[in-house]
Amino acid sequence: MSADICRWGILGTANIARKNWKAMRQAGNAVLVAVGSRSAGRANEYIRECQSEVPFATLPQGCTYEELLQREDIDAVYIPLPTGIRKDWVIRAAHAGKHVLCEKPCGTTTAELREIIAACAAKRVQFMDGVMFMHGHRLPLMRAELDRGAVGTIRRISSQFSFAASDEFLNSNIRANNQLEPLGCLGDLGWYNIRFSLWAMQYQLPQAATGRLLTEHGPAGQTVPLEFSGELLYPGGVTASFYCSFLTELQQWAHITGTAGSLYLDDFVLPYYGCEAQFVLDQPAFRVQGTSYHMERHQRSHVSSEYSDGHADSQETNMIRRFSELARGTTHDPFWPEVALKTQLVLDACLQSARQDGRPMPVSQS
Numbered sequence: 001m002s003a004d005i006c007r008w009g010i011l012g013t014a015n016i017a018r019k020n021w022k023a024m025r026q027a028g029n030a031v032l033v034a035v036g037s038r039s040a041g042r043a044n045e046y047i048r049e050c051q052s053e054v055p056f057a058t059l060p061q062g063c064t065y066e067e068l069l070q071r072e073d074i075d076a077v078y079i080p081l082p083t084g085i086r087k088d089w090v091i092r093a094a095h096a097g098k099h100v101l102c103e104k105p106c107g108t109t110t111a112e113l114r115e116i117i118a119a120c121a122a123k124r125v126q127f128m129d130g131v132m133f134m135h136g137h138r139l140p141l142m143r144a145e146l147d148r149g150a151v152g153t154i155r156r157i158s159s160q161f162s163f164a165a166s167d168e169f170l171n172s173n174i175r176a177n178n179q180l181e182p183l184g185c186l187g188d189l190g191w192y193n194i195r196f197s198l199w200a201m202q203y204q205l206p207q208a209a210t211g212r213l214l215t216e217h218g219p220a221g222q223t224v225p226l227e228f229s230g231e232l233l234y235p236g237g238v239t240a241s242f243y244c245s246f247l248t249e250l251q252q253w254a255h256i257t258g259t260a261g262s263l264y265l266d267d268f269v270l271p272y273y274g275c276e277a278q279f280v281l282d283q284p285a286f287r288v289q290g291t292s293y294h295m296e297r298h299q300r301s302h303v304s305s306e307y308s309d310g311h312a313d314s315q316e317t318n319m320i321r322r323f324s325e326l327a328r329g330t331t332h333d334p335f336w337p338e339v340a341l342k343t344q345l346v347l348d349a350c351l352q353s354a355r356q357d358g359r360p361m362p363v364s365q366s
């Protein structure tokens, strides 16, 4: 095995890990060695299904979570276990010397994530969250436009990430279960809204955040957020609002408005299927002449040539490739734990605010 190839294990037979199975196969510097499961039968069936569609040269092996972490032929572990039970497994993986690609939300609280990050730092292993859009080619193009002043000075960021869940989802999915995913839609969807706002603001933390729990689900004392709105408050009056929901039709748009224009994309999390990811720069003009009142559209579409998913240059494959490079390299990138922590800090502040009638909660790293 080449020294440049990262040898992966996956903890749990999660649905989302099917996508990353393919990403590992296509990354060019990764190989999947084993899948851990609470059930040997489930691991073997999962491996059979994924391997029949996207085969590795050597069949990945099924095992328990513990056995996977003990294997010496695994460098990195992808952990898409439910957030409610994930912390212990991430820390166990770090103690076993494995680099950790951790699903989001990373912890149920900031305190949990701090423990996770400390364990990874102590064992000198890389930590990264599983936010795929961070690895698309579109973000650097958008950054370049913002940096050249295409929207002027940023004043307002808004985003919505939502889908209308079925009754079956609300009855059986881990995201609607307080023990497994206590942050509900805020952890599953709002994590992306917050990350996008942080990205737009060059990862500056807001000074405060507010939140509103619009709808909850579950028995008293064990509810999860189903619908949430939040607002990040920056110095100088810059604000970032977001809405995330398991009740509202599929939407994933983001809008950055400045003093001289705006930037818009309608698929900021998962690019629409195809080989181009787009965003729009908008500078409308309002012209009044006598009795004519014209609102003129002045838009420019920008295109990033990249496949939306399932391809060697799609965002999830870039994520696996980048993580594999870090895992096999000699230096680690502190950016990834840092940005995960910032995301969790803001999320926590929004939730605390919602639980205190929308009172602004300070956001600080200390």
Ligand SMILES: NC(=O)c1ccc[n+]([C@@H]2O[C@H](COP(=O)([O-])OP(=O)(O)OC[C@H]3O[C@@H](n4cnc5c(N)ncnc54)[C@H](OP(=O)(O)O)[C@@H]3O)[C@@H](O)[C@H]2O)c1
Residues within 6 Å of the ligand: 011, 012, 013, 014, 015, 016, 017, 036, 037, 038, 039, 042, 043, 080, 081, 082, 083, 085, 103, 104, 105, 130, 131, 132, 174, 180, 187, 188
């Ligand atoms: N980054 C992304 O794009 C993205 C997309 C979707 C989801 N996610 C995140 O990934 C995580 C997993 O989501 P998913 O929809 O893929 O989950 P899922 O299909 O329900 O899988 C979770 C896995 O965790 C294991 N598990 C261990 N204890 C469990 C328990 N008590 N109950 C249920 N499962 C348990 C199970 O594997 P075994 O039974 O084999 O042990 C199960 O297959 C979530 O935190 C979610 O927010 C991220």
